[in-house]
Amino acid sequence: MNKKRKITLYLTVIIIGLLIVFGVCSSKDFFNEPIFSEKIRILSDACLLPAVIYCGIGGLVYVSNNGFFRIFSFGTRRILSHFSKTSDFRERYKDYYEYYIEKDADKASFGFILYPGLGFLLLSIVFMLWFNYIS
DSSP, X not given: OOHXXXXXXXXXXXXXXXXXXXXXXXXXTXXXXXXXXXXXXHHHHHHHHHHHHHHHHHHHHHHHHXXXXXXXXXXXXXXXXXXOSSOOHHHHOSSHHHHHHHHHXXXXXXXXXXXXXXXXXXXXXXXXXXXXXXX
16 A cells, blocks of 8 residues: 555544534534533543544454454355355365465555554543543
8 A cells, every 4th residue: 555545544434433522512512611621621532532433343353354354254155156056166175275375465454544543542531541530
């Protein structure tokens, strides 16, 4: 992945996360809240939502890249190919090793989702600590 595309992906994910934060802040009446400590609590809650979404999606992509679901996919497709006369799955892949080698080259990137999610989680923790210990 080239550098311009990577920056675009990160910026897109961060902007969508900030829009989620803005939406949560708007729904909790952040801009009309007179108490400063309540504003910090709302910011903590608002940053937690994109953190959970992005870390969850990034974690699932990471796990699927490491082959956890790959054996289940191979087994299911292998069984279903026995019932189909038009399937060439058994001829293309004689065993799991051949399937693994081909699929290993097609790993999906997950950093552009996971790392902004961790950033939003860190922001949420900072606001939570600020709310609990400083305010």
